[in-house]
Amino acid sequence: MNYYETLYIVHPSLEAGRLKDIIMGVEESLKKMGGSPLAMELWGKRKLAYFIDKQKYGTYVLLHYNGEGKCTGEFAVELEHNPNILAYLTTSIEKESVMEQTEDLDAQIAGKSREAERRDSRTSYTENTKSASPEASVQEGDTNETASNETTSEGGDEKSESETETKESDNAEDNNIEETAEVEEVKADKEPVEAAENESDEEKTTDDETTSEEETESKQENADETTAVSEEE
């Protein structure tokens, strides 16, 4: 008698009652193959690392059981032909690492559905705060930073993750505003410098004109001298 664990992914569209039917069906098929389930743990709906059957999410279920070696092969065929199971992995484990069943299946499904609802409410809360925060920060500028932090810190413990996200977004926006202000200041500093440079350029051009006139005069004098020398000869 060996001990095995199978982690399988159920289709994400199955919820509560239908999920329970699938899990019970898998356990029954395992019993037919000669295995005896010892413990079951529901991990809940998780995001998959890659798409399986065009699905982005999946419900993970961990099953511990014991039985003869040949029962795993037959159980694998059964899982393979079940269209509601996206993927499965069977590994052999030691007797010591078999987990104890703490909650029954109904309690685990109810707990996971409650967690999912809480997660959905959190995401909706963060979306609302994110959509509201940029307008306020643009209108009030730097003074809004302390006010927004106070309002977010008044929330309950359950919304701590969303608070941190909103704080980060507020800080990032404030930083952007500060950066734009700095850039404007730098531009203002540059303008008089550029004006001064333009003036100096104009002076340079006038100087160049005067020097060119002098050069032409000196050339004419040289030419006159050469003509005078040639006449003397």
Place this chain on the structure above:
Amino acid sequence: MAFVSNSRICIFCENNEQKINYKEFKTLRKFITDQGKIIPGHVTGVCAKHQRHLGRAIKQSRNIALLPYSVDPRHF
């Protein structure tokens, strides 16, 4: 995020309580790159024995979609 160590002592030999299992994908994630490649043992400082166990666990995690086989570098 990738885990790079300068120490020559394997962290799994140092800490006997830390087991290598395909379900501990958060631990395994430290031993793959952002692209999903397994980092060699001489970079992370893991000994040959535990690197074998790590490789097996990472491949099992990939099979059940807890870890990615590969990530397109244009996506990060």
